[in-house]
Amino acid sequence: MINMEKDTFQRIIDREIPATIIYEDADVIAFLDIDPVEKGHFLVTPKEFSENLYDIEEEELLKLISKARELAVSQMEKLNASGFKLIINNNESAGQAIFRTHIHIIPYYD
Numbered sequence: 203m204i205n206m207e208k209d210t211f212q213r214i215i216d217r218e219i220p221a222t223i224i225y226e227d228a229d230v231i232a233f234l235d236i237d238p239v240e241k242g243h244f245l246v247t248p249k250e251f252s253e254n255l256y257d258i259e260e261e262e263l264l265k266l267i268s269k270a271r272e273l274a275v276s277q278m279e280k281l282n283a284s285g286f287k288l289i290i291n292n293n294e295s296a297g298q299a300i301f302r303t304h305i306h307i308i309p310y311y312d
Contacts, residue, residue, distance in 0.1 A: 211302045242281045246270040247304035254292040258303045270305045283309035
């Protein structure tokens, strides 16, 4: 039998566990990382499930990266950050811990 247990991000989308949501629309949701690398570190994930870049549909990826860039610039201005990183981990060996496509946006400060 296939394990149909919801992943952490689906539980956030479904409001079953708390998160500080900074953006949401019909396609994506963005929320603060529970264990931030820097102040303002947040995640952007599509609402439609895919495990990582190996299986996300092109259209979903384009929506995701476009919104991630927009939110990164907006949050950088709000937080007075001097720069940011966008990181996508793919598979366990590359540091992926939640097996759902998501982008880390990590602000950096002078």
